[in-house]
Amino acid sequence: MxxxxxxxxxxxxxxxxxxxxxxxxxxxxxxxxxxxxxxxGFVDIHTHGGGGHTFTTGDVAAARAAAGFHLRHGTTTLLASLVSSPFSLMSSATVAFAPLVAEGVLAGVHYEGPYLSQIRCGAQNPAFLRDPSIEELTQLIALGEGAVRMVTIAPERPGALEAIDLLVSHGVVAALGHTDATYDQTITAIDAGATVGTHVFNGMRPPHHREPGPVFALLSAPTVICELVADGIHLHDGTLAFAATVTGADRAALITDAMAAAGMPDGEYELGGQSVVVADRVARLTRDGSIAGSTLTMDAALRQAVHAGVPMVAAAQMAATTPARAIGLADTLxxxxxxxxxxxxxxxxxxxxxxxxxxxxxxxxx
Structure with missing residues (x-):
């Protein structure tokens, strides 16, 4: 053909x-x-759901429907991202999703938490946040039988470096995010093997010229791929264009960070046991107004990047090639x-x- x-x-x-x-x-x-x-085909390495369906509860039918929704928007490969949860839910979701990974519906599971910063938790449920656990991660990796693809960790939490070492030794991508880390703490975690920055700028200590924090460390590290939420809400177009220029297209990955409300009407939704209200495309926690994921799809993210001045060849690379490489699939797709x-x-x-x-x-x- x-x-x-x-x-x-x-x-x-x-x-x-x-x-x-x-x-x-x-x-x-x-x-x-x-x-x-x-x-x-687009590769989304960070999405919590879409089309009214969520990955965050471990429901197989909902996961299949969410993947199907994003497929219709051009996403041919995606990770199912969980949010900070009790170990029991992480375990049951991993076991439930492993057959979908084997089938090819999902490319793997991403744990966004629970090993994250309290002060930078954003829409993560603070009740479930805790220090990285080698015991938990070892069990989850074994349960997944290859399904666990990426874990986001705040590098300043006790045990973070040991967790990164464990993940890397098992072929799991260690990502840094939802963090109040200093520049030096972030560099130490990168040196330990972390290779992805989770939605860079968002859920992080903001950069300052005397304390650049994690943002500058991630953008400047040649071994790190930086996730960028290109919806015009999480990042101003000028910030998106700046970040893509600093990293180059080979280190920038467009993501959706989408929740169940993607493709759905405004209204009330749920994320990680918390109430979310969506109004005019923006999802916010009911309790404090924090941005709670997005209602983005990858085709819209591509349009936003092009609108921000990213050339088409680079935008396609950021929407597919670079995220595929971030999760070890560049030899296949x-x-x-x-x-x-x-x-x-x-x-x-x-x-x-x-x-x-x-x-x-x-x-x-x-």
Whole structure:
């Protein structure tokens, strides 16, 4: 099967892509200057749900529905992100989601907490926050049988460095976020093996010219990929463009941080046992008004990045290639490169999703 249009590859824009046997077999031709945009399927490494469904309770049917919602918006690979929870829920959700990972519905499980800062907890439930536990993590990794893909930790908490060492030794990505760490504490955690910054700027000690904190440490570290919530709410477009310029597209990953309300009407929702009110796309905790995730989808994140001045080739890299590399999947997917899995998103001139292909098969029209 040959598809023609503006094919966005890591090297630039080509004119056609061939698909056979679920793989990309040939890419070539000059930039046609028109036709649909053809991008790699988006890779979202941080999402809590969407379409009225959540990952945070460990419900298999809800997880499958949330993944299906995001697939229709071009996300062909995603992690199911939990929020800070009791160990019992973390355990049951991990066991429940492991078959979905084996099936390919999910690319893995991400624990955003509970090993986070009280003062920078944001919408995380403070009742469940605690110091990193080697015992808990060891059990969860074993229960997941390869499903546990990433864990977000505040590096200043006691036991954080030991937890990072454990995660890295088991092939699990250690991410830093929801932290009040100093610059030096963040650098120490990076040196210990942390390779992702969780929604950089958000849920972190703000930078100051005499105490740059975690933001400057993460943006400047050559081994760290920085998550960015490109919804125009979490980050001003100027901040988004600045961060992408500092990191380059090979160290910036667009994420949604979406909750169940993504794609749904304004109203009342729930996140991690806490009430959330959504009004005009913005999700906030009822108790204190903290931003509670987002209602974003990855196609909208791409549009926001382009609107902020990120070139299309770089934006596609930030929406697919870099996040795939962040979670160790770059050899399989995340770019329009011959030999990789045929995950494609066709966008119209307004960058809205027209069609989605996953592993060489078109998503049925609804």
């Amino acid at each position: 040959r598809l023609t249009g503006r094919v966005v590859t890591p090297a630039g824009i080509s004119g056609y892509v061939d698909v056979a046997g679920g793989l990309l077999t040939e890419i070539g031709g000059a930039d046609p200057g028109d036709g649909p945009w053809i991008l790699p 995340g770019a329009l490169v011959e030999g990789l899995r045929a995950d494609l998103v066709l966008l119209d001139d307004t960058l809205r999703v027209d069609r989605v292909m996953r592993a060489g098969t078109w998503l049925p029209d609804e």
